[in-house]
Amino acid sequence: MSLLELEDVHSYYGHSHILRGVSMEVEEGEIVSLLGRNGAGKTTTLRSIAGAEPPEVRSGHIQFNGTDITDLETEDVIMSGIAIVPEERRLFSNLTVEENLELSRISQNTWNTIRRKIGLSDPSGKSLDELYELFPVLEERKEQQAGTLSGGEQQMLSIARTLRLPNVELLMLDEPSEGLAPQIVETVMNAIETIAAEGTTVLLIEQNVQAALELADRGYVLDMGSIVYEGTAEELRNEDDLDQYLTV
Amino acid sequence: MSEETAQQLTDTDAAILSWETWDRVKHTERFAIVAAVVFVALWSWLFARAPITSELGGYHSLATTILIWSVFAIGFNLLLGQTGLLSFGHAMFWGGGGYAAALVSLHVYGDPVLMLVVGTTFTLLLAALTGVIALRLHAVYFAIITLAMGQLLYYLATSPLRPITGGRNGLTGIQLEPIFGLVYLGMPLPGIFGTLWVNYEYLLVATVFVLVIAFVNRIRKSPYGLIFRAIRENEQRVSFVGLNVWRYKFAAFLMSGGIVGLGGSLMTIESQFAGLGSLYWITSGEVVIMTVLGGVGTLFGPVLGAVIFLYFEGVVDGFPIVGRYWLLMLATVFTAIVWKYPDGLWGMLKLIASRIRSSVEDNP
Numbered sequence: 001m002s003l004l005e006l007e008d009v010h011s012y013y014g015h016s017h018i019l020r021g022v023s024m025e026v027e028e029g030e031i032v033s034l035l036g037r038n039g040a041g042k043t044t045t046l047r048s049i050a051g052a053e054p055p056e057v058r059s060g061h062i063q064f065n066g067t068d069i070t071d072l073e074t075e076d077v078i079m080s081g082i083a084i085v086p087e088e089r090r091l092f093s094n095l096t097v098e099e100n101l102e103l104s105r106i107s108q109n110t111w112n113t114i115r116r117k118i119g120l121s122d123p124s125g126k127s128l129d130e131l132y133e134l135f136p137v138l139e140e141r142k143e144q145q146a147g148t149l150s151g152g153e154q155q156m157l158s159i160a161r162t163l164r165l166p167n168v169e170l171l172m173l174d175e176p177s178e179g180l181a182p183q184i185v186e187t188v189m190n191a192i193e194t195i196a197a198e199g200t201t202v203l204l205i206e207q208n209v210q211a212a213l214e215l216a217d218r219g220y221v222l223d224m225g226s227i228v229y230e231g232t233a234e235e236l237r238n239e240d241d242l243d244q245y246l247t248v
Numbered sequence: 249m250s251e252e253t254a255q256q257l258t259d260t261d262a263a264i265l266s267w268e269t270w271d272r273v274k275h276t277e278r279f280a281i282v283a284a285v286v287f288v289a290l291w292s293w294l295f296a297r298a299p300i301t302s303e304l305g306g307y308h309s310l311a312t313t314i315l316i317w318s319v320f321a322i323g324f325n326l327l328l329g330q331t332g333l334l335s336f337g338h339a340m341f342w343g344g345g346g347y348a349a350a351l352v353s354l355h356v357y358g359d360p361v362l363m364l365v366v367g368t369t370f371t372l373l374l375a376a377l378t379g380v381i382a383l384r385l386h387a388v389y390f391a392i393i394t395l396a397m398g399q400l401l402y403y404l405a406t407s408p409l410r411p412i413t414g415g416r417n418g419l420t421g422i423q424l425e426p427i428f429g430l431v432y433l434g435m436p437l438p439g440i441f442g443t444l445w446v447n448y449e450y451l452l453v454a455t456v457f458v459l460v461i462a463f464v465n466r467i468r469k470s471p472y473g474l475i476f477r478a479i480r481e482n483e484q485r486v487s488f489v490g491l492n493v494w495r496y497k498f499a500a501f502l503m504s505g506g507i508v509g510l511g512g513s514l515m516t517i518e519s520q521f522a523g524l525g526s527l528y529w530i531t532s533g534e535v536v537i538m539t540v541l542g543g544v545g546t547l548f549g550p551v552l553g554a555v556i557f558l559y560f561e562g563v564v565d566g567f568p569i570v571g572r573y574w575l576l577m578l579a580t581v582f583t584a585i586v587w588k589y590p591d592g593l594w595g596m597l598k599l600i601a602s603r604i605r606s607s608v609e610d611n612p
Contacts, residue, residue: 050488052484052487052488073487073492074484074487074488075487075490075491075492075493078487078488078489078490079490084488086485086488090482090485090488091485092477092478092481092482092485093481094477094481095474095477095478095481099474102471102474103474103475103478103486103489103491104489104490106471106474106475106491107489107490107491110490110491161489162489165489165490
C-alpha cells in the first residue's frame with residue numbers, strides 16, 4: 001500500500017474545473033517529483049491534499065497511510081503526518097526566526113499530549129539544535145524578523161519549521177527553488193536530500209525540472225489538470241516529448 | 249563596589265551599558281506590572297489634585313472612569329491588536345456586563361465583587377454564544393455581524409425586554425453593599441491615602457486595572473500570544489503548521505469579551521446605573537477610536553487612547569466657547585495622529601524616545 005494515494009481527484013476553484021482526474025501514488029521512502037508548467041495544477045494538487053480551501057475537491061479520494069483524508073481540515077492533515085512547505089515560503093514575516101520555529105513546537109506539544117493519552121510513546125520533532133545544525137545560518141539570524149531574511153534563508157526557515165513538527169512522514173514542498181540563486185538552490189536541494197535520507201518521504205513540486213529530477217526517484221508530469229506522463233527520473237530525463245509540457 | 253565595576257562605570261560606554269539593562273528590564277513581565285501599579289497609584293492624584301498637572305482640569309471621578317474605560321479598551325485590543333479581528337459590536341459585552349451586574353445587585357445582593365463575578369460570567373457566556381456564529385466570518389463580514397449582534401442586543405434591551413432592563417430609563421436605584429461585608433466603596437481613605445486615591449472605590453478599580461494588565465501581559469508572552477500574532481498575520485499559514493485556527497480565535501474572543509464585561513460591571517458600580525447607551529453601537533465605535541488612537545497591539549496604548557478621548561469628552565467639553573467643538577477637535581487630533589503615526593500615540597512616543605536615545609548615544 002502506498003503512503004499517499006490520489007484516486008481520480010477533481011478539484012474546482014468556484015466554477016473552474018482545475019484538476020480533471022488526478023491519480024498518483026507516493027511510496028514510503030521515495031522522493032517523487034510533480035512537474036508541470038505554470039497553471040498546470042501543481043499547487044492545486046498540493047492544496048487539495050492539504051485540505052486547504054480553495055480549491056474544493058468535488059470527487060475522488062485522497063488516502064494517506066491507509067486512511068481517507070479527503071475531507072480533513074488542514075491542521076488535521078498536518079497532524080496526521082504531512083508537512084507542507086508552501087510556495088513563496090509563506091512565513092510569518094513579522095515574527096522572528098525563533099518564533100516561527102516556536103509555532104511548530106506548540107503543535108508538537110499538542111500532538112504529543114494526544115499520543116500520550118492513547119498510550120503511545122513520545123515521538124519527537126527535531127530539536128532547535130538539530131535544526132540549527134542542518135541550517136547554521138538560521139541560528140545567526142534567530143532574533144531577526146523572518147521577513148528580513150534573504151530568499152534562501154526564508155526557504156531554509158520554511159523547511160526547518162516543518163521539520164519541527166512531530167511525526168513528519170511525508171514532506172511536500174511547493175517550488176522550493178523558485179526565485180533562488182543557483183548555488184542557493186543547491187543548498188536547499190541538499191537539505192531536502194538529507195531529510196529524505198533520514199527516512200522522510202518527499203513530494204517535490206517543481207518547475208525547475210533539472211534540479212527536481214536530480215533528486216527524485218520518480219516523477220509525474222501534470223498538464224491542464226491531468227497527469228500526462230509518469231516514470232522514473234531516468235525515463236523522464238530521456239523522454240524528449242516532455243518538452244511540450246514543461247517549457248513555457 | 250569593587251574596583252573593577254567602578255572602572256566599568258567610568259568607562260565611556262557606561263551610558264550604553266545602562267541602555268542595555270533598560271532594554272532587558274522593560275520587556276520583562278514584572279516591569280509591566282510594576283509600571284501599572286505605579287501608574288494607578290499616582291494617576292488620580294496627578295490628574296485631579298497635584299499642584300501643576302491638575303490645572304489641566306481633571307477631576308477624580310473622571311480619573312476613575314478613565315481607568316474603567318481603559319479596561320474596556322485593553323480587552324478590545326486583545327482581539328483587534330493581538331489577533332487582528334475587528335469587532336464593531338463590543339458594546340454588547342460592555343453593556344451586557346453592566347446590565348448583569350446591575351440586575352444582580354437589584355435582585356440578589358449588591359456586593360461589588362459579586363457584581364463583577366456575575367457581570368464577567370454573563371459576558372463570557374454571551375461571547376461564547378456570539379463567537380460561535382461571528383467567528384465563522386472573516387474580515388469586514390466579521391465586523392458587520394458583530395455590529396448587527398450588538399444592535400440586536402440594544403434593540404432587545406430597548407423594548408422586548410423592557411420589564412427586565414427598564415427600557416429607555418435604564419436600571420436605577422442600585423444600592424452597593426459593603427465589599428465582602430467590610431467597607432463601603434464610597435468611604436474616604438485616611439491621610440496620605442486619601443490624597444492619593446480618595447476612596448475605596450478607586451482602590452477596587454485600580455486593582456482590577458492592574459490585574460487586567462497582568463493577565464493580558466501574560467497572554468502576550470505565552471504561546472497563545474504568539475499564535476494570536478501569527479493568526480493576525482495570516483490565518484491559513486497557521487493551519488499549515490498544524491494549529492486549529494478557529495479554536496484560538498474563539499479563545500481570543502472569549503478573553504476579550506470577558507475583560508470587556510469586567511469593565512462594564514465596574515462601570516455599573518461606579519455610576520450605580522446601567523443604561524441603553526452602554527449597548528449602543530456608538531459605544532463600540534468609541535472603543536475602536538480609543539484603541540487606534542492609543543496604539544493597536546500595544547499593552548499600554550489603549551490606556552493612553554482612553555485618557556485622551558475621555559479628557560476631550562469630560563474636560564475640553566466644558567471649556568468656554570471652544571468646548572462645544574470637542575468632538576471636532578478630537579477628530580482632528582485622531583486624524584493627525586493616525587495619519588502621521590499608524591501605531592498611534594504609543595508608537596509616536598516610542599519613536600520620539602528612540603530618536604532622543606540615538607542622539608544621546610551619538611554625542612556622549
